[in-house]
Amino acid sequence: xxxxxxxxxxxxxxxxxxxxxxxxxxxxxxxxxxxxxxxxxxxxxxxxxxxxxxxxxxxxxxxxxxxxxxxxxxxxxxxxxxxxxxxxxxxxxxxxxxxxxxxxxxxxxxxxxxxxxxxxxxxxxxxxxxxxxxxxxxxxxxxxxxxxxxxxxxxxxxxxxxxxxxxxxxxxxxxxxxxxxxxxxxxxxxxxxxxxxxxxxxxxxxxxxxxxxxxxxxxxxxxxxxxxxxxxxxxxxxxxxxxxxxxxxxxxxxxxxxxxxxxxxxxxxxxxxxxxxxxxxxxxxxxxxxxxxxxxxxxxxxxxxxxxxxxxxxxxxxxxxxxxxxxxxxxxxxxxxxxxxxxxxxxxxxxxxxxxxxxxxxxxxxxxxxxxxxxxxxxxxxx
Numbered sequence: 001x002x003x004x005x006x007x008x009x010x011x012x013x014x015x016x017x018x019x020x021x022x023x024x025x026x027x028x029x030x031x032x033x034x035x036x037x038x039x040x041x042x043x044x045x046x047x048x049x050x051x052x053x054x055x056x057x058x059x060x061x062x063x064x065x066x067x068x069x070x071x072x073x074x075x076x077x078x079x080x081x082x083x084x085x086x087x088x089x090x091x092x093x094x095x096x097x098x099x100x101x102x103x104x105x106x107x108x109x110x111x112x113x114x115x116x117x118x119x120x121x122x123x124x125x126x127x128x129x130x131x132x133x134x135x136x137x138x139x140x141x142x143x144x145x146x147x148x149x150x151x152x153x154x155x156x157x158x159x160x161x162x163x164x165x166x167x168x169x170x171x172x173x174x175x176x177x178x179x180x181x182x183x184x185x186x187x188x189x190x191x192x193x194x195x196x197x198x199x200x201x202x203x204x205x206x207x208x209x210x211x212x213x214x215x216x217x218x219x220x221x222x223x224x225x226x227x228x229x230x231x232x233x234x235x236x237x238x239x240x241x242x243x244x245x246x247x248x249x250x251x252x253x254x255x256x257x258x259x260x261x262x263x264x265x266x267x268x269x270x271x272x273x274x275x276x277x278x279x280x281x282x283x284x285x286x287x288x289x290x291x292x293x294x295x296x297x298x299x300x301x302x303x304x305x306x307x308x309x310x311x312x313x314x315x316x317x318x319x320x321x322x323x324x325x326x327x328x329x330x331x332x333x334x335x336x337x338x339x340x341x342x343x344x345x346x347x348x349x350x351x352x353x354x355x356x357x358x359x360x361x362x363x364x365x366x367x368x369x370x371x372x373x374x375x376x377x378x379x380x381x382x383x
Contacts, residue, residue, distance in 0.1 A: 024358050031340045031348075038336035046329035055252075057322040058315040061187035064249060066310040068096040074175030074222075083169070090283070090301075096308040099281070100222065102172050102237035103302035111157050111295045160298060168237035173223040177306065178204075180218060181262070183249050185314040190253055194218055194262050211264055220245070225306075228266035239278025240302045242270040249312030260314075269307065279305050 050056045075084040088101040139152045182193040196216050207217035211228065226233050229243050236243075244267050251260035270279060280302045288294055344354050 024354075026344060026354070028344075028348075031344060034343065035336045035340045038339055039333050042332050042335060043329065046325070046332070050325055050329070055315055056325045057317055058252075058254070059187070059318040059321060060313055060315045061185045062313045063186060064310065064312040064314075065184040065186060066312075067182050068308045068310060069180040070095060070098060070306075070308065071178040072098065072100060072175055073178070074171065076169040076171030076175075078169050079166070085175075088169070088172070090303075096310075097305065099279075099301070099303040099305050100172060100175065101301045101303045102168050102240065103166055111293065156296060156298070160300070168234060170234075170237075172237065172304075173221075173226075173233045175222045177220040177222065177225070178218055179220060179245065179247075179308060181247055181308070181310060183310065183312060185251075185253075185312075188253055188314055188316055190251070190257075190260075190314060192249070192257065192260055194247070209264075215262060215264065222304075225266055226304075228264075229268050231268055236268070236278070236304060238302075240280050240304060241268055241278050242305045242307065243267070244269050244307045244309050246309045246311070249310070249314075251312070251314045253314050253316040279303060 072085050072089045075082060076088070077083070090099050090101075135154045140150070180193070180195060182191065184191040194216065195218055199216075203217075204219060207214060207219055209215070209217045209220045209224065223233055225243065225245065226236060231241070231243070246265045246267065248263045248265070249260065250263070253260070280300060282298060282300050284296045284298050286294070286296045341358075345358070348354070
């Protein structure tokens with residue numbers, strides 16, 4: 001807009017003008033101090049934060065490849081019956097997620113019949129509101145006293161009784177979990193595991209994991225895991241819950257392999273609420289009598305679910321990001337000059353004189369005159 005204030009000719013002339021840098025040395029302690037301070041701050045930022053803290057001279061690989069194998073050992077007593085991991089752990093071949101029953105399976109015996117279940121509904125009785133397990137037949141059956149009414153469903157009988165209460169299996173707190181974890185960073189071809197190469201069976205029989213003193217022991221006690229997650233065993237065993245065992249591999253591969261070690265953290269994942277407390281699931285075992293009648297044992301298990309979560313990142317020196325950040329640092333140092341120019345041309349006393357020194361307009365006609373004058377001078381010297 002300023003180019004065109006003098007008319008069309010001035011607008012065109014301004015558009016086709018050329019600007020070049022002119023160096024002006026300003027002997028000012030104030031500007032010199034500001035310039036050096038800004039440059040030092042920029043260099044300190046790149047050296048301290050970008051290179052040392054963020055390690056911008058390295059490339060990073062977050063595509064960690066991981067395998068997890070777990071085994072649980074222990075036995076407990078439920079209803080005067082000895083129960084081991086075959087009864088309490090599912091699925092049998094566990095990996096990064098498994099369930100450990102804590103309250104003992106609530107067992108219900110079911111046959112395959114037409115079932116009748118009493119419903120305390122307001123009269124008149126409406127069979128359409130019978131929301132029961134199984135397929136509704138649509139029939140309503142009255143009792144002998146003509147007061148109570150029953151819904152008829154085709155399903156497993158008798159229906160589940162969910163009011164049975166039992167006590168947690170306290171021995172579960174001393175169960176042990178063996179966790180074998182191997183990781184690999186494909187960008188660098190680096191692989192490692194949480195089992196040391198020289199590990200022995202004697203060590204596995206006697207060691208117990210600790211977050212600081214013994215991170216390379218793969219044996220975790222259930223009670224210790226819950227304490228690390230700040231959970232009370234009895235409380236979580238009563239209703240069940242979900243606990244995460246997080247294994248982090250954050251490695252600087254510019255250092256020796258011995259500095260690449262796993263870090264562990266433990267946290268409870270399920271949220272507490274009054275509607276659906278804890279964690280439970282159902283499964284069944286099926287049988288067939290000699291007379292051909294089918295029946296099943298329905299098991300409602302209240303359990304602690306353990307999720308083993310592996311994450312990580314590896315970094316290593318690379319020339320390309322190093323050069324990019326060095327160039328960025330050197331370029332950013334010039335911001336001190338820009339700041340000083342703003343102060344010099346707008347805020348200091350005598351700014352107009354500084355502008356006159358820094359910016360000089362040269363017309364094309366004047367350049368031609370100076371060129372012709374210089375040419376004639378040279379010709380006269382030659383003659």
